[in-house]
Amino acid sequence: MTNLHIKNGRVIDPANGIDAVQDLFIADGKVAALGTAPAGFTAARTIDATGLVVAPGLVDLSARLREPGYEYKATLESEMQAAVQGGVTSLVCPPDTDPVLDEPGLVEMLKHRARGLNQAKVHPLGALTMGLKGQALTEMAELTEAGCIGFSHAEVPVEDTTVLLRALQYAKTFGYTVWLRPQDAHIGKGGVAHSGPLASRLGLSGVPVMAETIALHTIFELLRATGAKVHLCRISSAAGLELVRAAKAEGLAVTCDVGAHHVHLTDADINFFDPNARLTPPLRSQRDREAIRAALTDGTIDAICSDHTPVDDDEKLLPFGEASPGATGLELLLSLALKWAEDLGGHHGPGDALFKALNRVTAAPARVAGLDAGHLAVGGSADVVLFDPAARWLVEAPALASQGKHTPFLGYEMLGQVRATIVAGHVAFERNAA
DSSP states (O other), X not given: OOOEEEEEEEEEEGGGTEEEEEEEEEETTEEEEESSOOTTOOOSEEEEOTTOEEEEOEEESOBOOOTTTOTTTOOHHHHHHHHHHTTEEEEEEOSOSSSOSOSHHHHHHHHHHHHHHTSSEEEEOEESBGGGOSSSBOOHHHHHHHXXXXXXXXXXXXXXXXXXXXXXXXXXXXXXXXEEOOOOSSTTTTOOEESSHHHHHHTOXXXXXXXXXXXXXXXXXXXXXXXXXXXXXXXXXXXXXXXXXXXXXXXXXXXXXXXXHHHHOOGGGGTTTOGGGOOSXXXXXXXXXXXXXXXXXHTSSOEEEOOBOOOOHHHHSSOGGGSOOOBOOTTTHHHHHHHHXXXXXXXXXXXXXXXXXXXXXXXXXXXXXXXXXXXXXXXXXXXXXEEEEEEEEEOOGGGOOSSOOOOTTTTOEEEEEEEEXXXXXXXXXXXXXX
16 A cells, blocks of 8 residues: 655545645555654655645445446446546445345445445445335345445335335334435326426426425425434425425434536526436426525535436437436536535635535535545545646546546536545546646
8 A cells, every 4th residue: 555645735624624735644545644744654655736625535425337237328447437537436326227236246246346446435225125116125234234325216216105114114223324316106207307488398298396395295204203314315496405404404314415417507408408408307497406506505405416327329319308317427526516616605705615515525425325434534544536626627528437428518618627536545546737
């Protein structure tokens, strides 16, 4: 293991309240010291981080790696490279693979493959029910022993609320967290865009906001009965956020995240049927987007995730309503968080906004996932990202490491570029300055 000395960087660690220019020392894969070198420390390599931000590696709460089963869309090799190229050192992957992650052997194989690549750390979610069919519960204890950090139903609503009730009761008993994307099983089924004037004009079938709020009402009622802990994935509406805010004030054990795309885009960005803007949940109205930004600021939304979903050309380059939903996001997560910080800057001051944005992609998601990550505490794993906060880069398909090249941000200029990503003391990615 190489000892590293990262000098002269602006170290920002929201978990420990640090924002100062100082040196960082890494030994044996762990953070050895901040500021002054520990006694006897000898660096095998020194990295000059002058002008760069040195922060904890990003923690992404939703990144689909497409293995097993969808290797034609992406592979572990391509998506792990995309992760470190985007500064992501820990990621959570949903169980909607093929076969579904409902057997311990599948989880162990995924983790074994990911470890062998020696890049970002992969933390799978196990399926809540066998095959995501919403009937028989999985063996959660065995899946936890295999490495699952929680249980999810991915994009598939649990139609039978009795099954969901039993799942939450079981999860509460053993201290597991259930990750749910609130979506009614019937209302909005088959919809491809936000229900509103734009969808009507374009003749697209809609997903109304009530599909999210009805599901939230059901989840919260079940939480009152069980006391279980739920993480709500990809909240997309102002009305939904009001319910989450009230649930938190009531004391229910809920956290929530938002997809990075939804922090910046609205249904108007569909333009004239751009399939790259077909996402799940759909991009919603300007009012919803402003509510998302307000909820990020006041902490109602705990984390921003990439919702990375690589889609191949055959399934994306189709008429809007027929295209597969999803977009690549691992390499955009940091820049989209920084863009939010830039937009906030006028109201809160640049330093505070940057600190807040990094918190939403490091410490806060790590807390949600229960991971010892997202911080630079001495003795902790040296998962670090170095980035130039002022650099600008153009989103172009050939430059993306992900096998999925589709994103509504193609052609956009992005703020902030990763220069190096260090995972457990290993330099997993490095980019030369232009």
